[in-house]
Amino acid sequence: MINVAIVGYGNLGRGVERALEYADDMNLVGVFTRRAPETVAAEKAEVFSIDDLFTKQDDIDVCILCGGSATDLPEQTPYFTKYFNTVDSFDTHARIPEHFENVDRAAKENNNVSIISIGWDPGLFSLNRLMGEAILPKGETITFWGKGVSQGHSDALRRIDGVLDAVQYTIPNDEIIERIKAGEKLELTTRDKHTRECFVVLADGASEEKIREEIVTMPNYFDEYDTTVHFVSQDVLNAEHKQKMPHGGKVLRVGHTSEQNKEVIDYSLELDSNPEFTASVLVAYARACGRLAKEGQTGAYTIFDIAPKYLSTKSDNQLRKELL
């Protein structure tokens, strides 16, 4: 059994708790939070103060760090990796090299293993970007996201004066996807790849026309996209757009293996729950983390560095017999 601690208990932490229920080889030691433990109701797990992590150091094989990438993980992952094997979902792409260096140093100095930036992007999509270009070096990789809720864009809508609440969906352009798969060479602009759809609850007296204009012209967020705005009641927003956190996307690699032959690799995800799926990937890599640590490995790893067999509960023999 691999003994796991969940550090941080938002949507992702809850997803990890659920994912661990389906992992027969893993045992959840508890949820560790910065909040007062008595104020946090986990689904089944015991909840402890984050300070209690250190009193349970001998009972924990891997900590799954479920904080945010903006401010939590850049501090937490190097820090906790001094004392534990860790897995995180750090997803600020531009800062990954720096994060890797910080975590790698902490891991090597303290003989621990950390696997960073695990999830689906970065994560499974990164893996498919690597494999696509390695297998079809003469070709192009394009990543599409959606259909799914973007938290950043939903937040931007909610900051507009006169908007009470809002949800924004990023939608990939299916026509463009089909044309790329058919082998067309397209010079794609941001506008071509995705569209944006907004569901907005207005405050009393706010002008639909004025707010629609403010949204579709908002720099960085919407001005480069074709954006559709729907005005709905809070009840409709709650019932139809806030129950689930669907997402997904696609990594396409279209390449030539000779002048006349084109090959297409299409890796697609259709997710009812973005945080639960990300959590499931984290749990599989927590298994790998526990095993690498048991082998005596140390240092920081990414999805690129892990042989697939480490993710499975099956023996090497069983894998060759049943899945190859």
Added chain:
Amino acid sequence: MINVAIVGYGNLGRGVERALEYADDMNLVGVFTRRAPETVAAEKAEVFSIDDLFTKQDDIDVCILCGGSATDLPEQTPYFTKYFNTVDSFDTHARIPEHFENVDRAAKENNNVSIISIGWDPGLFSLNRLMGEAILPKGETITFWGKGVSQGHSDALRRIDGVLDAVQYTIPNDEIIERIKAGEKLELTTRDKHTRECFVVLADGASEEKIREEIVTMPNYFDEYDTTVHFVSQDVLNAEHKQKMPHGGKVLRVGHTSEQNKEVIDYSLELDSNPEFTASVLVAYARACGRLAKEGQTGAYTIFDIAPKYLSTKSDNQLRKELL
């Protein structure tokens, strides 16, 4: 540079020759054949007798073995792995464990590396079967093949009296695929998953009706499928069904991350050329093979045992910066 020899020069060997042209870090030493070398015209490579392999042992880092799985590779891979690092595409699923043991022994006794059963199935599809069940343990994996030409089924058609020539396509059932992705639990029979489409050239005087009946009732090959038979002229067969060797397929993993949430992973290939794509996968794993050997590793490996970074020409830093 990794110096590569192609051993065997059929469709797959020709595909490897083409794939190596797109691999900037690899050098093709030559094609080695059991036939008289002067009777074999490679596209660009020098052609040697297979016996010359041993005189060039110092110039070769990896042999890509391009023989057939029925009789060539079970002999060749263990044999050549005594003298060389090797990669093969052994695809008789039921005999993989035995093949692995034989190759592993030869590799370890002689300090070489061999990567076996590389291609797309076994190969990339196997990898996605493993990752699908590791990430979504509560779910189902279904593999579909096609649309593509099945050599075995085409051969079976050509053995019928009164059939001059024929090509058979395996076609996945798109309606079933959509229903599975939508979360339906289906008890699938062989007939449900794929249909078969045959293009047949008749001998003078042969009866369409009689031959159609013989095809659709042929045990093992067609009787368990819905089969469509088209009779065409040799010219049409040559022009429309023999220029390319298209294939492809899909590994679907549909799983739940909680009672209410379903997640779908869909890995799909659409290939103009089955042998050229398989060859491209072999070349990427030949790179891994050369590197593992340089690191001092020994033994037999499968796709499950190889960390993805070994496939790429990019440094670890570059991979984290550009692709993660």
